[in-house]
Amino acid sequence: MILLLTSHWWLTALGNRLVDAGPATHADMVVVLAGDRSGRRVLKAAELLREGFALQALVSGDPQCCYGQVESDLRIAFAVKHGFPERYFIAFPNSAPSPREAGALLLR
DSSP: OHHHHTHHHHHHHHHHHHOOOOOOOOOSOEEEOSOOSSSHHHHHHHHHHHTTSOSOEEEEEOTTOBTTBOHHHHHHHHHHHTTOOGGGEEEEEOOOSSHHHHHHHHTO
16 A cells, blocks of 8 residues: 555656666757656757757657547647747657657667
């Protein structure tokens, strides 16, 4: 029961240990993988674009996400609603079951 009640804390701590967030460097493109329900990934990508680290972001998402909507389109609309230009983003709808597999699709 204690594990369940404290799961948010320790799962966040475990996840943070997996992140290797060094300083941002310039890139050809920012890739925003699916799996983030809060919108933080797409907003962080948009901030990097605004700061000049890349020209565009490729936004991954499930083509049949919610009520027939494409997840990548919803994520882009979310960023636009937060003041970022739509031209920053390229939708990349895909049916990959995990962010890791979506990333592997990009390497093909």
